[in-house]
Structure formats: structure tokens, C-alpha cells
Amino acid sequence: MSIKHSLLALLQDGPGYGAQLRQEFEQRTGGTWPLNVGQVYTTLGRLERDGLVESAGAADEEGRIAYQLTDAGRTEVEQWWAVPVAREQTPRNELAIKLALAVTLPGVDVQRIVQTQRTATMTHLRDLTRLKRRADGEDLAWELVLESLVFADEAEVRWLDHVEARISRLGPPEAKASRTAPGATAGNAGVREGATNG
């Protein structure tokens, strides 16, 4: 997540100091991705070093410095709005890894894994939906964040349904095949069952 760009974007609305920016951020995202004040000040320091923000005046009586965007900073935010968010290179997905291993290793009850996961994800999805109902149209930013999590859960459940359908089409577990080419792992006791029919 880009803390840098979030802070620059908030500063578009006028100067602010660190604690204030953190609060503004969390108000919009409902504390879904908590920021600590230290992170905020470190980032502001880096932005100042890079000439994207500057202090908006002297420290106030509590010693807080408000920051404002420089012209370069303004350009940077405009760029951020204009350009699509970059995907991290296929972020590691524990569930996909788990199932990839489960369908290729002997003695793992894949069906059970799928069902257990789907029930858990469904429960999470329901709880997110309750939070959303409670927000009840009064907090657009927070609801959109919740909905992004809702759609992510939904995608996972759909994928699990798909996995289940593919497994049941495959029939009994001994029909499963490892991707490893026959012979390539000769002597490897871990890839015995089914591997030869692949």
C-alpha cells in the first residue's frame, strides 16, 4: 500500500501535520490498514527530502510542523490519480499454494480443505456484510473499503466452488496426477502415487 501517495493526496486538501494526516487516513479506511504515527513521520521526512512536501511554516506551540505540497508533490499526486495501481508481482496466496500442494500429494482430503475454507470465508463475508449494514450509507469511503474486501471474499468462494467442481469431475483421489514427469523424480518417495500416469 502506498503510504506516500495517500499522504500526498490528503495534503491536496491543504496543509496538515502527521497525526492529523494519520487520522484523516484512518477515518476513510476505517482502520483496515492501521498506520502508526512513526510511519507517517518517517514518510513525511522522506517526502520532504525528495522535495515533494515542505513545511508550511514554523512549528506550533506543541512543536508540530504542518506540511504542504510543493509543485513537484502536486504533480506526483496528479500522476497517482492518472495511472492505474500497479499489481504486485503475483502476491503470494497461501490458499492457492495449499490447494496446489493438496491436489498433488497423496492422502490429503482436498474436499475437506475446500469446505472448511469456504465456510470460514463465508463467515468472514457475512461479518463484513454486517459491518456494512451498520454503516448504512452514511460513510461512503469506509463502505467502499469494506466492499472491496467483500468482493475479494466473494472471488475466493467462487474459486473454491470451481476447485470443488474440478475435483469432483476428476473422480476418486487415485486418479489425480502430479505434474512431475514420470522418471524425473525417480527415487523420490514423496511423489509416488499417480505420478506415473501423468
Place this chain on the structure above:
Amino acid sequence: MTQQPILRLDDVVRTHGTGNTAVHALRGVSLTVRAGELVAVMGPSGSGKSTLLNLAGGLDAPTEGAVSIDGQVLASLSRAGLDRLRRRTMGFVFQDLNLIPSLTAIENVSLPMELDGVGVRKARAAARDALGKVGILELADRFPEQLSGGQQQRAAIARALVGDRRLVLADEPTGALDSTTGEAVLRTLRDQCDDGAGGLLVTHESRHAAWADRVIFLRDGVVVDATGDAETPESLLETGV
């Protein structure tokens, strides 16, 4: 809010045909829906979801086991008694909608109340209210063929909700709807349950099933899994969701 079951299925079996060609649509399903509760049913195509709903609504009879509504076993009711129970207590949204083509949207919605002896004026007022809830009040005087698929779907939902039905049975009610309209329908169904109705909702969409208190998963005619009852969603926030 969770005392008397409105709907109860006890070890229900539904088999079509006999012998080698028998189709086991449901193979022993038990389920309770209480007042105030919305239960969602999910599962692959052919897993028995519509069969379950039709049995719950008395449109089909179980091969074995019993279905009861408000403590009355449906099989013990006369034809007329069952019809009356259906009209007064139950609202249906069918998978294929079943709107009557020769009636306008509002006539379709008010018909069940009128059949039940409610005065036309009063039934129409309730129907307007229900059409408003699903957002198609301005289409009240159109015939089904003059409505889009999603609008027909909403008319069918209004018909199921009108007149404070205490058990709402909905089979894929959000199929043809976009995401915000689908959500509005779920919100309406949820409100009806929060006001004391019981609801049974068949859906393919987990995002919609998530409005239910419980979700049961059907597969080849048996319940393979179910979510537990809701906990406090605040615990999600503490862990950063």
C-alpha cells in the same frame, strides 16, 4: 428473536421416480428457520436447492420425512388449508418468476392479497408500497413483457414481500440484477426478517448469501456444511479485518 421455528424440515427425502432411474434430489435434509432469521442455501446446479424450497413451500411433497410450518405438518393439511396457509403466510420468488402476463406489475403484486379477501384499495396500497421498496413504483402499470428481466424480477420480489408474509422463500431472486439493485433487494429481504419474518434464500452469489444469519451448503441432495451463527462483527476490526 429466536424462539419458535416458522419452518421445519425433518430428515426430508425427495426421490423422483423409482428403481434404476430414480433421481435422489434430496437425501435426508433437516433444517429450521425461526422468526427473525434469514437462512441462505448455496450449492452447485442440481444439488437440490429448488427442490428444498418447493418442499418448504408445500409445492411439492417429500418422499420421506416431514415439513412443518408454524408447527403444522403440511402433509396433514387439506388442499384448501394448504392454499390458505400459502397465501397468508408465505411469499414466493420462483426461479422462473411466474408473473401473470395479462396483469400489470401492481396487479401481479396485489393479487395474492386480493385472493385472500383483502379489499382492492388496501391491497393496491400495500402493493405500491412493496413496489416502492424494490424501486419500480413508476413501472406499476406496465405488463411483464414491457419490463426488463431485472424489473420483472423486482416485481416478483415485491409480490413475495407484500402483506407481511411471515415466511419468504426466494429462489435466485437476484439473478438478473446488477450489484447495487441486487443489494437493495437483499436489504429489503433482510428488513422483512428483522421485522419478524423467516426467510429462506437460494443463491449462487456468496455476496448475497452473506446477508443471511446462516448459510447451508448443499451437494448431491445433502447438507455438507453450514456456517455457525453470527458472532459480533467488531472482532473483525480488532484484527484489522
